[in-house]
Amino acid sequence: MLCMANLGVLERLLMDVLWDSPTPLTANDLKDSLMSPGLATGPTKPLATTTVLTVLSRLETKGFVTRDRSVRPHAYTAVMTRATHTAGLMHEVLGQMPDRQAALVRFIGGVTPQEADTLRQLLGVATTDNV
Amino acid sequence: MIISAAMLGVIAVTLAWPFPLVLARSDWPARSPDVALVLWQAIALSGGMSMIGSLLLYGLVPFGNALPQSVIALGHSLRSGTLPADTRFTHVLALGAAILLSAHLLLNLFATFVRAERQRRRHYTLIALLSDPLNGQPGMRVIDHPAPVAYCLPGAGHSATVLSKGLLRLLDADQVRAVIAHERAHLVQQHHLVLLAFKSWHSALPWFPIANRAENAVALLVEMIADDRARRDVDDRTLATAIALVGLGQQPEVLATASDGESDEPWISSAERALVAPRVYRLINQALPLSRLATMAVFVTAIALALAPAIVLLRA
Numbered sequence: 001m002l003c004m005a006n007l008g009v010l011e012r013l014l015m016d017v018l019w020d021s022p023t024p025l026t027a028n029d030l031k032d033s034l035m036s037p038g039l040a041t042g043p044t045k046p047l048a049t050t051t052v053l054t055v056l057s058r059l060e061t062k063g064f065v066t067r068d069r070s071v072r073p074h075a076y077t078a079v080m081t082r083a084t085h086t087a088g089l090m091h092e093v094l095g096q097m098p099d100r101q102a103a104l105v106r107f108i109g110g111v112t113p114q115e116a117d118t119l120r121q122l123l124g125v126a127t128t129d130n131v
Numbered sequence: 132m133i134i135s136a137a138m139l140g141v142i143a144v145t146l147a148w149p150f151p152l153v154l155a156r157s158d159w160p161a162r163s164p165d166v167a168l169v170l171w172q173a174i175a176l177s178g179g180m181s182m183i184g185s186l187l188l189y190g191l192v193p194f195g196n197a198l199p200q201s202v203i204a205l206g207h208s209l210r211s212g213t214l215p216a217d218t219r220f221t222h223v224l225a226l227g228a229a230i231l232l233s234a235h236l237l238l239n240l241f242a243t244f245v246r247a248e249r250q251r252r253r254h255y256t257l258i259a260l261l262s263d264p265l266n267g268q269p270g271m272r273v274i275d276h277p278a279p280v281a282y283c284l285p286g287a288g289h290s291a292t293v294l295s296k297g298l299l300r301l302l303d304a305d306q307v308r309a310v311i312a313h314e315r316a317h318l319v320q321q322h323h324l325v326l327l328a329f330k331s332w333h334s335a336l337p338w339f340p341i342a343n344r345a346e347n348a349v350a351l352l353v354e355m356i357a358d359d360r361a362r363r364d365v366d367d368r369t370l371a372t373a374i375a376l377v378g379l380g381q382q383p384e385v386l387a388t389a390s391d392g393e394s395d396e397p398w399i400s401s402a403e404r405a406l407v408a409p410r411v412y413r414l415i416n417q418a419l420p421l422s423r424l425a426t427m428a429v430f431v432t433a434i435a436l437a438l439a440p441a442i443v444l445l446r447a
Contacts, residue, residue, distance in 0.1 A: 008259055015260050062256065083275075086261050089254070090276045090295070094381065102243065102330060103251035105317045107281035107310055109350070109406045111378045118408040123375040126368050126415055 010047075010055045015064060019082045024068055024075035027052045132192050132201070135447035139185035142439055146178035151341045155348050161413045163421040164355035166429050168325070171349050173433035175332060178341075179236060180440035183229050188447055190226030193218040198447045236335050243331035247323075251286045258284065258291055265294065270318075271311070273299065279380035283314040285323040292318070301380055306373035309365040316360035322353045351406045358410055371414035378407040 017033050018025060025033070031052050056076055059065045068075040080088075093104065111119070151174055154160070160167030188198070193215045194208065195201030205226075208214055214223075262272035272293045274280075279298040284291045292314040299307060317323070329349045333342040361370050379385065421429070 012260055064260070082261060085257065086274060086276050089257050089261065090274070090278060090280060092254075093280055093282060094278060094386065102247040102327065103254055103286075103323075104282045104284050105314075105323055105326065105353075107313060108374065108377045108381055111381055111407050112405055113382070115405050115408045116379060116382050119375045119378050119411060122408065122411045122415060123372065123379070126371045126375065126411070 007055060007058065010051070011059055011064075014052070014055055014059065015078065015082075018065060018076060018078040024077045026073045026075050027056060028073065030056070030076070132188055132196055132198070132447055135443050136185050136188035136192070138443050139181040139188060139440060142181040142443075143178060143185055146174050146181065146436070147339070147341050150174065151344060151348075155344050159421055159425070160348070160352060161355065161409060162418045163426060163429075164352040164359065166421060166426050168349065168352045168356065170429055170433045170436075171329075171345060171352065172325070173436040175329065175345060177436040177440055179332075181443075183233050184440050184444050186225045186229035186232070188444070190222045190224075190229060193222050198444065236332070239335035240328065240331045243327055243334065247327055248286065251284055254284055255286075255289065255291065258293060262293060278386050279377045281310045281314060281377065283317050285318050285321065290318050297380070298377065301376055302373055305365055305369045306376070309361050309370040309373045310377070312361035312364040313357045313370070316357040317353070320356070320360075322357065325349060326353060347406070351409060354406060354410055355413065358414065362414075367414045367417065371411045374407065374414075375411050378411075 013034055014030055017030055021033075027049050031047050031049055034052075035046055056065060056067075060067055060076075064079055065076050066079055068077070093101070093106065151171075154167070154170065154174070191198065191201040191205060194204035204215070258272055258274070262274040265271035265273045270289075270291050272291050274293055274295050276295040277297040278295060279301045280293070280295040281298050282293055284293065292311065294307070294310065298310070302310065326349065329342075329346045333339075333346040336342045358370060358374075420426075
């Protein structure tokens, strides 16, 4: 039985492999690539294919991977690239989505153009006095 | 009863308009943001309680001369289905308003927290997949994005502080230390709870001018409190420079060039918000905190405000 933390780690490992792969991968491909010696962060024990399938279906539910059911065995692809996911998340963090910002506390909120002018002046004061 | 209702009404009106207006315009909150935050919380609590209390007491006037008897009499009336002879339409209206307003505020608070928790979980999942730990420090994550971004994801169990590669490129080591100390203060002092409470108050009463003012004021105060904690680890100028650099790096045109012209949205949630420059200004000007006497006076005011509606209600 896997605990939640392990599932999180496995999700991350599988996504990294899928994001770096140019072609769709089957659960067996993924299992093999996780055991390849080049992968330093991989699990120490060999994984069962059923475990990989469990994690893949979790990722599919969360909308990170799609499954090609027309081939046997099913082949999995990442829905979006890592960069697209990151850009979307940062867009939420930075952008005009106050509904999506309730969960986090930002170091800096939005900056108005007037405020940017003030900041430039203050920054000049802060750095010149420093020298 | 009617006098108590009027007293609470006066408190409610005072706290809804003139009092917070004076507070929002005065300059001492920037000197002692922690003291000012206590006062804002007292205003919100006392304002809400006296608004509801005033309606409740007025609505209960036909049912008796004191609060306990009138509540019991109201219970009897509800069971028998008849109202006392001198009940007027306005009394019923006030009672209904008191009940609806209480339910509305409480449900909104609950919904705000539930929604935030759901978003936090989803965000945390994405962060776990997309970011890497920073030098093996627990709870510190680095995300590969060119814009200078720093934020914390608070919550029971696992919280995280997220920094972008753009931020690490923009700031030197001391400035990064300042940002981390600032974010850690948010997490340790659980600032998100205060922010959520005021956010829920604003979203429950969007037409209430002071709710918007209070939310903005509290957002700025919380940042200043976290700045004050960071000042213990780094000097004021380092922190001020970090804030100014990140602020300038988050302007729409800068972000547009950083992320290959993908920035098409306005990045400021509301035009009247100016939450960044005041923080830099106070760090550069080194304003002294309030004197001990003034601090005491504010605390006494806050306690008096928080207790006043309860005392009036209990004596009614």
